Amino acid sequence: MPDLHLTEDRATDAETAAIDAAIAAVGVDPAIVFEADRLVRGGVHRKHDRRHALLPALHALQNTSGWISPGGLNHIAEVLGVPPAEGYGVASFYELFRVDSAPDHDESVIHVCVDSPCLATAEAKIAALEAEGKHVHRSPCLGQCERGSTDAAVFIQGRNGPDSVPADQPDELWELPQRGEPQLKLLRNIGRIDPTSIEAYIGAGGFTALAAAFEMGADKVISEVTESGLMGRGGAAFPTGVKWRGVAEAEGPQKYVVANADESEPGTFKDRTIMENDPFSLIEAMTIAGFATGATKGFIYIRGEYPLATTRLQIAIDASRDAGFLGSGIARSSVDFDIEIRRGAGAYICGEETALFASLEGFRGEPRQKPPFPTTNGLFDAPTAINNPETLLNVLPIMLEGGAAYGGLGTERSSGHKLFCLSGAVARPGTYEVEFGPTLREIIDLAGGATGEIAAVLMGGAAGSFVGPDALDMPLTMEAVREAGTTLGSGVVMVFDTDTDFDAVCIRLAEFFRNESCGQCVPCRVGAVRQHELLVRAADAAPKMVLNGEVQLLAEMDLAMKDASICGLGHTASTAVRSAIDLGLIGSPS
Amino acid sequence: MTAVPVTLTETTVTISVDGQNVTVPDGASVLDACTAAGVDTPTICYAENLTPVNACRVCVVEMEGSRTLVPSCSRAAEDGMTVQTDTERVRHSRKMVLEFLGSGTDLSQAPDILGWMADYGADPDRYGADRETMDEEVKVQDNLYIRDYDKCVLCYKCVEACGDDAQHTFAIAMSGRGFGNRISTEFDITLPDSACVYCGNCVAVCPTNALQFKTEFDLRQAGNWREEDQDVTRTVCSYCGVGCNLELHTQDERIVKVTSPNDHSVTSGHLCIKGRFGWQYVHGGADD
Numbered sequence: 001m002p003d004l005h006l007t008e009d010r011a012t013d014a015e016t017a018a019i020d021a022a023i024a025a026v027g028v029d030p031a032i033v034f035e036a037d038r039l040v041r042g043g044v045h046r047k048h049d050r051r052h053a054l055l056p057a058l059h060a061l062q063n064t065s066g067w068i069s070p071g072g073l074n075h076i077a078e079v080l081g082v083p084p085a086e087g088y089g090v091a092s093f094y095e096l097f098r099v100d101s102a103p104d105h106d107e108s109v110i111h112v113c114v115d116s117p118c119l120a121t122a123e124a125k126i127a128a129l130e131a132e133g134k135h136v137h138r139s140p141c142l143g144q145c146e147r148g149s150t151d152a153a154v155f156i157q158g159r160n161g162p163d164s165v166p167a168d169q170p171d172e173l174w175e176l177p178q179r180g181e182p183q184l185k186l187l188r189n190i191g192r193i194d195p196t197s198i199e200a201y202i203g204a205g206g207f208t209a210l211a212a213a214f215e216m217g218a219d220k221v222i223s224e225v226t227e228s229g230l231m232g233r234g235g236a237a238f239p240t241g242v243k244w245r246g247v248a249e250a251e252g253p254q255k256y257v258v259a260n261a262d263e264s265e266p267g268t269f270k271d272r273t274i275m276e277n278d279p280f281s282l283i284e285a286m287t288i289a290g291f292a293t294g295a296t297k298g299f300i301y302i303r304g305e306y307p308l309a310t311t312r313l314q315i316a317i318d319a320s321r322d323a324g325f326l327g328s329g330i331a332r333s334s335v336d337f338d339i340e341i342r343r344g345a346g347a348y349i350c351g352e353e354t355a356l357f358a359s360l361e362g363f364r365g366e367p368r369q370k371p372p373f374p375t376t377n378g379l380f381d382a383p384t385a386i387n388n389p390e391t392l393l394n395v396l397p398i399m400l401e402g403g404a405a406y407g408g409l410g411t412e413r414s415s416g417h418k419l420f421c422l423s424g425a426v427a428r429p430g431t432y433e434v435e436f437g438p439t440l441r442e443i444i445d446l447a448g449g450a451t452g453e454i455a456a457v458l459m460g461g462a463a464g465s466f467v468g469p470d471a472l473d474m475p476l477t478m479e480a481v482r483e484a485g486t487t488l489g490s491g492v493v494m495v496f497d498t499d500t501d502f503d504a505v506c507i508r509l510a511e512f513f514r515n516e517s518c519g520q521c522v523p524c525r526v527g528a529v530r531q532h533e534l535l536v537r538a539a540d541a542a543p544k545m546v547l548n549g550e551v552q553l554l555a556e557m558d559l560a561m562k563d564a565s566i567c568g569l570g571h572t573a574s575t576a577v578r579s580a581i582d583l584g585l586i587g588s589p590s
Numbered sequence: 591m592t593a594v595p596v597t598l599t600e601t602t603v604t605i606s607v608d609g610q611n612v613t614v615p616d617g618a619s620v621l622d623a624c625t626a627a628g629v630d631t632p633t634i635c636y637a638e639n640l641t642p643v644n645a646c647r648v649c650v651v652e653m654e655g656s657r658t659l660v661p662s663c664s665r666a667a668e669d670g671m672t673v674q675t676d677t678e679r680v681r682h683s684r685k686m687v688l689e690f691l692g693s694g695t696d697l698s699q700a701p702d703i704l705g706w707m708a709d710y711g712a713d714p715d716r717y718g719a720d721r722e723t724m725d726e727e728v729k730v731q732d733n734l735y736i737r738d739y740d741k742c743v744l745c746y747k748c749v750e751a752c753g754d755d756a757q758h759t760f761a762i763a764m765s766g767r768g769f770g771n772r773i774s775t776e777f778d779i780t781l782p783d784s785a786c787v788y789c790g791n792c793v794a795v796c797p798t799n800a801l802q803f804k805t806e807f808d809l810r811q812a813g814n815w816r817e818e819d820q821d822v823t824r825t826v827c828s829y830c831g832v833g834c835n836l837e838l839h840t841q842d843e844r845i846v847k848v849t850s851p852n853d854h855s856v857t858s859g860h861l862c863i864k865g866r867f868g869w870q871y872v873h874g875g876a877d878d
Contacts, residue, residue: 005761083761084776085761085765085774085776085784085785086753086763087776088774088775088777089774092765092767093766347767364764369644369665515767516767517767517768517769518767519766519767519768519769519771520771521646521647522645522646522648522687522690523687523690525744525769526690526691526693526769527690529768530717533717533720533721533722534718537718553716556682559683560682562658563650564647564650564658564686565658566644
């Protein structure tokens, strides 16, 4: 540990108490830290032992003081052995932490989503809130897109109190459009059982998949998952069985399972649907993953703007532990597994798996070059199985029905069930589950059909691409969309009608990447800015954006970002914009 | 009992660089292999005495089996790899990286980068006159070195030299996000208020002169920085018994800056405040 050099700023009593409580809550005892420091000074390892408590401590400080105060940061630095410059570097990385100055008020801050589909109503909403004297912050997608078609989504960042989402109705069962339909496998419990009751979960067949997994043994669990052909549902579509096998065979005294619940891809809200309404299923699936891979510790890294999901997951974790489904000797077996929740703090990039690890470890959410891959060098440099919640949920029917049977669903190369996030110009926006196979048109019809004439559909979110009405008969399978040159990504189907201002939509998409690039590598850090500037310039020059030679320049930038960026953010930062140009949605003189 | 011959074997790997097989020690990087093959590779964030961070992406090469280009500085060479260093794709990405850097950063004191920009045909003016740039004022907070972040390419070298790779002081870190990233102390407090111990190792690794000796800064301001008239004299630091080698850069018979050779076994290019900045006595007094 470095000899810390701190300024004279001191934390207030309230800050100290909040920070110490947050640090203690993640298993680092501030009192013991000080005692140990007197005995053993130094040792970089000691620093890393505690550093994972940095993000929780910063959350506590932000909540108490409304910003990361110099005194509060000094206290965190001292307790965790983190140099204050590094602590500041981490805090300044995240949207939810204010570092520039103390706020001139002690109220909550209202984050208003300015991404599509909220974009159309965001400015009116912001003006109305500001007229009421509220403190407003323009936010990237808040993952409530099913609400955003008519009224921009908001998230309230609490001050000396909990965060909240006003639209959440915690006491009511979710009105899932497909609620209770018999064919559901992933959403089967949603809206049907009380998500805070383990009795209700067990009554609905909960933990029988875990029992089946224990029965078949770790090796067979992985074989069944492999046989099912399950591919990751977060966007990269990597075979889950291969990933788990890699972790199981990797060497290391400690392995981890991480649920990547940093659902920040604009247009995506399926994992929120799952976590808010069926948190026990995620717990059960993660436990199966832990059993299969030999990991005894799981983390759920959940985005900071999901307060209801966070609360319900915590209730589910506590209840599962009390009932013997988490902890040591799960369900009277010799298997140990436990789960901890960590909250992100507003950074799209932290959904990239290596950035997520860095963030959870208490560093800036900067991705790193792969290889090595997480299966051998993941969280804390240990073998790690990292999966999206939707992917994990697929494991439950695989355990109960067998890999072959589940793999027989859907098409040959896209097996099983898939969730789609319908938003924008559809009658009933929401999360929908289908067996792989229906066309784009059929999925839009599932959501009540389009509310206007369809001009384009954004597939896969900001990192995806637009398709035109001629693509409506494309089956939404991995292979068919790839052939059509688009992507399923995280399952976003955002419908735009002919009234859409695509100039504004695309400029905002470009701004999204400009704001969300971590800034580590040059192609993405600068390329995303130049792309945004170029579109703004072209739009300012005429009533409607016209692109001529700029199309070539955009293509050149795109190629460099795709070829030379470190991670997927840079690789995909131009995809949607360029597809909009190709479809004539923007840039054409007419 | 059979005798087992014991031989000292060095493990090596062989990779193909532009069609030429080169053999390098196990653990060497693709960049090392390129160098061994006699291929010049531009690098900005890479330094032989620091851990590669592969942030600048100017050293990318095309690798068989890889969808994207690969940063040669931080990819370990493996047996059977095939890389191309001068394809259209490689040249394009290198050009764009240089162009992007040139479009936002003052590279006027980074002759290597300017040279590569010319080589690769980078034209930063394609991005319009009103583009966002680093747009930073020079920070002059003491008499030892200045920080001109208008020239900063955010290569992380100074952060590494201040932290894990050399000094373990951690006075500076990357802060902000995206294009707003800046090298900073906590809350941008001044260096004298920070943990900085003035070893100057950050200055030594800076590739663009964003960090420079105050002596150099003053001479440049006066229009009297004449690198072509400078001598470099290698000597041993006179302060303690460690034996750090110093390179005294002198102009008009006065020391204007001090470096240490990267390949020196004691320093690896790094010094402490005394060796780096404590030369005033040579001129007969601190204020002389």
